[in-house]
Amino acid sequence: MIKPTNKIVLDSQNCHRQTCKIETVATMYAGRLVKKGTNDDDIQIVAAATDTIIGWLGYEQTTKKHRPATVDTIYLVNAQAAVLSGPGMVLVGTLAIAGVTCVKGTRLKAAPDGTLSGGVDGTDHIVAIAEESASSGADVLVRSLI
Numbered sequence: 001m002i003k004p005t006n007k008i009v010l011d012s013q014n015c016h017r018q019t020c021k022i023e024t025v026a027t028m029y030a031g032r033l034v035k036k037g038t039n040d041d042d043i044q045i046v047a048a049a050t051d052t053i054i055g056w057l058g059y060e061q062t063t064k065k066h067r068p069a070t071v072d073t074i075y076l077v078n079a080q081a082a083v084l085s086g087p088g089m090v091l092v093g094t095l096a097i098a099g100v101t102c103v104k105g106t107r108l109k110a111a112p113d114g115t116l117s118g119g120v121d122g123t124d125h126i127v128a129i130a131e132e133s134a135s136s137g138a139d140v141l142v143r144s145l146i
């Protein structure tokens with residue numbers, strides 16, 4: 001599989017999309033994991049593996065009016081952004097900045113700033129499976145389990 005350019009979704013089969021308002025912008029980049037904010041239509045970035053995750057922050061599914069210039073540009077506060085979920089969907093996520101290496105097939109859990117880290121089946125809430133090898137801070141192609 002080849003990562004898409006300036007997109008985050010490679011395979012949208014089983015993809016469910018909802019539109020939510022960006023409540024806080026810290027590390028709110030496309031492909032990061034998000035959770036419910038203050039209100040049901042607000043989202044915040046996932047801070048830890050124990051947060052209740054509602055999906056992945058979309059990019060190309062967000063209307064152009066609210067979408068940042070590129071997938072590497074942070075969203076603005078109050079933007080109406082696509083939140084994606086659906087098992088089997090293949091998209092680009094981001095590995096945590098320090099001490100994370102994965103190979104294809106690695107089980108991944110949520111990490112700070114909506115990123116991903118290696119997880120253990122039966123112990124951690126596994127949110128994705130790596131579809132390629134990558135190391136700390138890199139974008140990585142994953143198959144969503146949420």
